[in-house]
Amino acid sequence: GWAAQPVLDVAQMQHEAVALNEYFSVMEDAGASLTLADVTQPEFAERFKSRNTPGNVLGFSYTRSAIWLRLRLNNSSNEPVERIFEITYSLLANLDICQPSGSGFHCVEAGYARPLSPQAHSSRYIAVPIRLPAGADQQLYFRVQTPNSLIVPARLWSVDAFHTYQARDYSIQALYFGIALAIIVYNLLLYFGLRDVGYLLYVAFACSVALALGTFTGMGNEFIWGVTPVWTKIGVTVPAAFASVVMLQFTRRMLKTQEFVPGLDQWLKLFIGINFVSFFLLILWFQEFVRI
8 A cells, every 4th residue: 555654763773674665655757867856856755655565675577767766764863873775686787875965965876787886885785884863864765777677675784783694695605606616517527527418518507597696696796797787687587598498408318308208309499499599689689578
């Protein structure tokens, strides 16, 4: 349902992160032409719609629109409070985070199409500190636009809780990608030793999946290829399409479907062809193809 915009008192936050979905007001800018000066005008106030249903994610699918979010934060304490604003999604190309400062706003630019801002924390996602003076009651504005699926899983952390979570999170990611690397190297050695193409197909599959997950989790952006928006935009869907091709071919080879199940083999070849075509369409016409 829709209701008046709620207020989050940052001084009352506990150790756990607070999901911000129910605290946001949302406005869609279909022409992607509005500026911060526009949306902060009184005549735009009613165009922001507040959602009071709990949840962790705001989702808008694939859209050419820019999405404006408004968030009201209050600090009821007598001391300044610092919190960490985080979006746990690495496929947002452009995100502007604008907080009142003096007589205007201070904006931090984030997203995979931009270099890491000096104000932001180093993170595989988007993590920006927000400081509220004692007794402050502020409305923050966020502008989001991306060629990828536009979702906003935003939450607010206390500083200590964020750093504890981040250390644990990186340990888990390192464990996963370490195991993936070990599997790739092991099967590559088997291929060189046995000259069985099946092992090479499995290596290609594992590399493609690791590449897609490296993009989706933000680990590749942070540690390997950095700010490369041309790649990050297609870095999940293109490796996934290639992984489907090699896994289907691996299945045909291992089960010998051409010899024993020719009917099934025809279907597998059809799906290989579909994914092969999708692979090139996603490279050449990403924005058009994903909206089909």
